[in-house]
Amino acid sequence: MKNKVFANRTLNLKKIKYIGLDMDHTLIRYKTENFERLAHRVMVQKLVNNLDYPKSILNLKFEYNRSIRGLVIDKVAGNLLKLSRFGGIKHCYHGLKEIEYSKRKKLFADTFIDISDPNFDTIDTNFSISFANLFSQLVELKDTTEIHKLPEYNQIADDIASALDTAHQDGSLKDVVRENLSDYIIQDESVVRDIEKFIKHGKKIFILTNSEYPYTKLLLDYAINPYLKDHSSWMDLFEFTITGSRKPRFFYDSLRFMKIDTETGQMTNLKSKLTPGVYQGGSAKVFTDDLNLDPGHILYIGDHIYGDVVRLKKDCAWRTALILEExxxxxxxxxxxxxxxxxxxxxxxxxxxxxxxxxxxxxxxxxxxxxxxxxxxxxxxxxxxxxxxxxxxxxxxxxxxxxxxxxxIMRTGIEESYFGYQVERFADIYMAKIGDFFAESPRSYYRSQKRLMAHD
Ligand SMILES: [Mg+2]
CATH class of the missing domain: 1.20.58 (Methane Monooxygenase Hydroxylase; Chain G, domain 1)
Known part of the structure; x- marks a missing residue:
C-alpha cells in the first residue's frame, strides 16, 4: 500500500489546531475478532439466562466473516443487506442463506432502502459485527428448527440489543477485557511517540469518547502510559479527555460538562469556562465557544461512520477523518x-x-x-x-x-457501496489506522483527486 492517508476533500493540517480522537477502535485498536467473539458469547449467555432463549443456542459458534461494516440489518424481514450508493439491494442473506439475484429481483423489485427507517439497523462500527452474526444465526435457527419457538425476527433483534446493553451495564464484557487486556487491546508504541511529536509542533490533542471514565482510564493507562517520553501520563498528553460524551448528541445538543476528579472518579458540574482536564458529557458548542475556536480548525478522527463522521458533518463544521481498519x-x-x-x-x-x-x-x-x-x-x-x-x-x-x-466493503460491482458513498461524502480523509495519520507530518497537505464523471 503506497498511500496511507486518503483524501476526499482538501485538508491542510497547518490550519488544524485541535485534533480530537475517538477512543475505541480509533486511538485504541482492538483485536477485533477476539473482542467480537467475546461479545457474541456474552450476548448468547444473556439471551439464555435473562430472556429464556433455548440453551441449545449456547452452541452457536461466532463466525467473523459473516458480516462486514456497512451492512444493513432488516429487523422485520430477518435479512442482512448490502446496499449500493443509491440504497438499492445488491446482496442479501436471509438468516445464513443467500437470496439469489432472480429471487431478490422478485422480492424487492427496484426498491431503495431508507436506512433512517427504524426497522433497519446499520453496522456502523466493528462493535456491531457480532450483533449481525448472532441475528443471522438466530433467524436461521427460527426458520429451520421446530423444537424451540423463537420470537419474531424484529423481537430477536431487540432481544440481542438488550442483551448487549445489559452486558455493557453490568460489566460482563468490560470485566473480561480488564482481566485479559493483551487478548483484546493492541499496544502501539509508535503512535504514542508520534502523538508527542505532533504536540511538539504545537498541535493540541483531545479525546472525545462515549466510553465512561473508568474504562477510558483502564485502556489509556495500558496503551498510552508505558510509552510516554515527554509526559508523565495520558492526562498531561491530552489537552482534554471528554468521556461519556453521548456522541452524536454531543455534536448537536447542549448537555453539560462535568469535571471528573481523576483520583476518585467523582464528578461535579462545571460552572466556569472549560479548562484542560478530564470531563464527562458536554457539547461541541460549549467546547468551541469556551476555547474560542473556529470549528474549521478542529479535526475529529473516529471509526463510527454515523456517530463520528456523518452526524458530525451535518451538525458542526469540524473537519472529519475516518478510521477503517479493513x-x-x-x-x-x-x-x-x-x-x-x-x-x-x-x-x-x-x-x-x-x-x-x-x-x-x-x-x-x-x-x-x-x-x-x-x-x-x-x-x-x-x-x-x-x-x-x-x-x-x-x-x-x-x-x-x-x-x-x-x-x-467500499464497492458493490462497479458502483460504490452505500458505505463507500458515506465515506466519500462525509469523511474528509480516511485511513486504516491512527498510526498512519500520526506517522505523517503535522503540516501535511492532503489533496483530493479529480473525480471522474460519466462523460470524462
Ligand atoms: Mg469508536
Missing part, C-alpha cells in the same frame, strides 16, 4: 485484482464488437428484409457465450479475494 486488506486486494481486471477488460474488448455486429445484422434483417442473417447471428451468439464463460470465473476469482460472503 482498508489495508481492501487496498491490497484491489492491487491483487488488477491483473485479473486487465484480463476481463481484454475479453470485454473482444465481446463488444461482436455485440455490435449482431445488432447490425438484426437491423439489416428488419430494415432490408434480409432473412438470411440467422445463421451468422447464431454463430456470433455462441462466440459471446464462449467469452462469457471465460469472464464469469474471473469475476468470481476477484470476489474471492474479498469477504467470501459479501465481497468488497
Amino acid at each position: 482498508l489495508e486488506d481492501e487496498v491490497n486486494n484491489n492491487e491483487k485484482s488488477e491483473a485479473i481486471n486487465k484480463e476481463i477488460e481484454s475479453l470485454m474488448s473482444q465481446k463488444i464488437p461482436v455485440e455490435k455486429e449482431i445488432d447490425r445484422l438484426i437491423s439489416d434483417e428488419i430494415e432490408n428484409n434480409h432473412k438470411n442473417n440467422k445463421e451468422k447471428i447464431n454463430q456470433l451468439l455462441s462466440q459471446i457465450n464462449e467469452l462469457d464463460q471465460k469472464i464469469s470465473p474471473l469475476i468470481e476469482k476477484i470476489q474471492k479475494l474479498y469477504n467470501p460472503y459479501w465481497g468488497e
Whole structure:
C-alpha cells in the first residue's frame, strides 16, 4: 500500500489546531475478532439466562466473516443487506442463506432502502459485527428448527440489543477485557511517540469518547502510559479527555460538562469556562465557544461512520477523518485484482464488437428484409457465450479475494457501496489506522483527486 492517508476533500493540517480522537477502535485498536467473539458469547449467555432463549443456542459458534461494516440489518424481514450508493439491494442473506439475484429481483423489485427507517439497523462500527452474526444465526435457527419457538425476527433483534446493553451495564464484557487486556487491546508504541511529536509542533490533542471514565482510564493507562517520553501520563498528553460524551448528541445538543476528579472518579458540574482536564458529557458548542475556536480548525478522527463522521458533518463544521481498519486488506486486494481486471477488460474488448455486429445484422434483417442473417447471428451468439464463460470465473476469482460472503466493503460491482458513498461524502480523509495519520507530518497537505464523471 503506497498511500496511507486518503483524501476526499482538501485538508491542510497547518490550519488544524485541535485534533480530537475517538477512543475505541480509533486511538485504541482492538483485536477485533477476539473482542467480537467475546461479545457474541456474552450476548448468547444473556439471551439464555435473562430472556429464556433455548440453551441449545449456547452452541452457536461466532463466525467473523459473516458480516462486514456497512451492512444493513432488516429487523422485520430477518435479512442482512448490502446496499449500493443509491440504497438499492445488491446482496442479501436471509438468516445464513443467500437470496439469489432472480429471487431478490422478485422480492424487492427496484426498491431503495431508507436506512433512517427504524426497522433497519446499520453496522456502523466493528462493535456491531457480532450483533449481525448472532441475528443471522438466530433467524436461521427460527426458520429451520421446530423444537424451540423463537420470537419474531424484529423481537430477536431487540432481544440481542438488550442483551448487549445489559452486558455493557453490568460489566460482563468490560470485566473480561480488564482481566485479559493483551487478548483484546493492541499496544502501539509508535503512535504514542508520534502523538508527542505532533504536540511538539504545537498541535493540541483531545479525546472525545462515549466510553465512561473508568474504562477510558483502564485502556489509556495500558496503551498510552508505558510509552510516554515527554509526559508523565495520558492526562498531561491530552489537552482534554471528554468521556461519556453521548456522541452524536454531543455534536448537536447542549448537555453539560462535568469535571471528573481523576483520583476518585467523582464528578461535579462545571460552572466556569472549560479548562484542560478530564470531563464527562458536554457539547461541541460549549467546547468551541469556551476555547474560542473556529470549528474549521478542529479535526475529529473516529471509526463510527454515523456517530463520528456523518452526524458530525451535518451538525458542526469540524473537519472529519475516518478510521477503517479493513482498508489495508481492501487496498491490497484491489492491487491483487488488477491483473485479473486487465484480463476481463481484454475479453470485454473482444465481446463488444461482436455485440455490435449482431445488432447490425438484426437491423439489416428488419430494415432490408434480409432473412438470411440467422445463421451468422447464431454463430456470433455462441462466440459471446464462449467469452462469457471465460469472464464469469474471473469475476468470481476477484470476489474471492474479498469477504467470501459479501465481497468488497467500499464497492458493490462497479458502483460504490452505500458505505463507500458515506465515506466519500462525509469523511474528509480516511485511513486504516491512527498510526498512519500520526506517522505523517503535522503540516501535511492532503489533496483530493479529480473525480471522474460519466462523460470524462
Ligand atoms: Mg469508536
